[in-house]
Each structure stands twice: as C-alpha cells, then as structure tokens.
Amino acid sequence: MRTYHQLTDPDRSGLAGQITAQRRRVAERLAGVGRMVAVMSGKGGVGKSYVTAHLARALAQGGRATGVLDADLNGPTIPRLLGTVERPTADTAGVKPAVGLDGVKCISMALLLEDGAPLAFRGPTAESFVWRGAMEAAALREFMGDVVWGSLDTLLVDLPPGIQRYTELCDILGSAPPVLTVTIPTPESRDAVRRAMRAAVERGSQLLGIVENMVGGQFEGTAADELAAEFATPVLARIPWHPAPDTWATLGARL
C-alpha cells in the first residue's frame, strides 16, 4: 500500500497551499517592518510588558516608527501601558492598529475583549486543552498577518512568560526573531530565564542582550551578569525601581 508522500495527485483542499498562503500573508504584511524584536523571559512578573512599552516609547521619541504586538493573549497589558483604549478598526485591507503614547502603534487582545472578560473560544468544552493552544496560535497568526502596520522601524513583540508563544512566533514567521531578554536579579528568575534563552538559542534567535529590571530593591542577585556571561550577550540596561529620565532612551540607543 502506498504511503502519504507517495500520493502526489493534487487535492482540492490544497491544505499545504493554504498554509503557504498564510505564511506569505504574514511575510507580506511585515515587509514594511525594518526590525522585529521579541521581548521574552521564562519568568512571569519580571516586567516584560513594562520594559516593552517604555522601550517602544523611547524609540518613538527618538524618531523611530515603532509598533508593539502584544502576544500575551491571556493577560494583555500593553494598551494600558501605552495609554490607549482605542478599538482597532478594520477594512478590506486589514486591521488598523491602535495608536498609543508617543505615536506607538499597538495591537492587543485587550483592545478586542470585553472589559474584564477572559479570552474564551467557541468550541467543545470537554478537553478544551486539546485545541485551546492551537486557537491561541491562530490568533497570534492573525495578529501577525492581518494588522496594517505600514512602515515601521521596529516592531516589538511582547511575549508572555514561558517559551510556548515564542515557539509559535517562530513557526508563524518561518524564522527565529532576535530576542531581548528581561529578568530580575534573583536566582529564581535567572534559572527560569536561562531555560528560555537556551530555547531561543537552540531555535536560532540572535540574543540582543539582557535587561535587568527591578534593580536596587528587595530583589537580590546577579542574574543579568550570570546570564550575560553564560550566553555571551551584553547587559543592555539595569532598570531601577524609579528609572531616571534617560533610562529608556539609553536602552533604546543600545538596542
């Protein structure tokens, strides 16, 4: 009996072609983006979104067209950090992003969901874990493929904790984007972030550097220095609890 790859007749579904068309759609949509940077951390609560939003604003203040794609679909916070509640609008060309402080464009599930509502999908409720991850990846794919960013110098992708969304991002893009890592000083954060950085390296991402957040307070440790030495990547910034006016601009210049 012949096997799958031995059957070569064209099929009407053209599923492979449909997937290829999706990837082409993403590539065409992002053609105007000069550089994409994934902001990631294996650890939750280290301030990825906070760093992302302020970095985006600093880049924009420096004259660079900047957008933020909030890939944290279940806990989106970017719109609040960018000071916008503008609902995205759409036409046949695609979805227009909201515009936040300093002209930073953004798309986020927070702009689409009812206030206070969780992200919920239609579908069979039993064993929803089987398909929920796939639906979230589909939502990310639509964020990547349907938003009309126009010409951007930098698009920051704010990833949730862990590495799953990062992996989905790589799959959707067909390549591994450069990564900016955020950690806090503690050994616990170091251990979790190390796993994420290792995943990024194994996937082929360029490590742009490390931002150590919440420095100078109760969180003690040398996570950023240890990770920087281990992965041969620079510590781009140490963000104190009360950042100075030029903290973010300095980070933006180093990125």
Next chain:
Amino acid sequence: MKFLCVECDQQMAFGERQLPGDGTLAATFKCPKCGRVVAMLTNPMETQLVSSLGVEIGGRTVPAQPFEMIDSMVTTTVGQPALSGAKGTVGPSWSADAQERLARVPNFVRGMVKKIYSDYAKERGIAEITPAVMDTARAELGLEGM
C-alpha cells in the same frame, strides 16, 4: 490528509463538505477509478483543530478575511463594532427569512457561515441576502449543510 482506495491503488478525490451543525464535519472522497465513496467524519475537537489552522477542507471558497478566526471564534470580544462591523464597506442586508435561517445555524459556525454568504453577495453585487440567494450560493460554492 489523503485517502487511498487500496483496491484500486488510486488517490481518492475530495467530493463535498458538510457541516451538520453539531460541531462535527463530514467530507466525502471518491475513488476516480471504481467510484467508491468514503466519508471522513471528524468529532468536535478534531473539527476545532482544523479550524484553528485557518484552513478549509475542500479548499477556500472565499479569501481569508482580517481577524477571521478571532471574529468568529472568540466569544468574549466586544463584538461586531470592533471589527467586522467596521470593515469599511457596506455589506449586504439580510431579509427576515434569511436571518431566521441563519439563526438556525449553530453558534459554533454561524460567524463563518454568515461571512461566506456575505462575501458571496458582495462579490456579486447582491444587495440583499434572501433564502434564494443562500440556496444559490450553497450550490455554487459546494456548501451542502450550510
């Protein structure tokens, strides 16, 4: 996914797709040599997985729309004004009979079904969707069961 008629050693060809309305999907495949027809029946979870890929068994009948999956599958969005209702172009209206018929389509696929009929009407300059338009679209697009 492909189907092989083992007896004829022939790849079977897609026939038609049906959405019975209970979250399942049925697709038929026919052997071009002996004419044998088999049906692929997916359960709701399998159907959901196919849906999440953004692909359609039997091929796409209309181009993918912006935020198509989010629009049709996320239940907690602010709703039509946020996306579909603001898509800039004035869509066709729905007659009372057509709306009643659409209301009988299960929630699970109603958004997708509505979009297919709306796009069909828009592409042909049809101002109002009636049951007759739905029947014609169904026949032309191979949407049995929708």
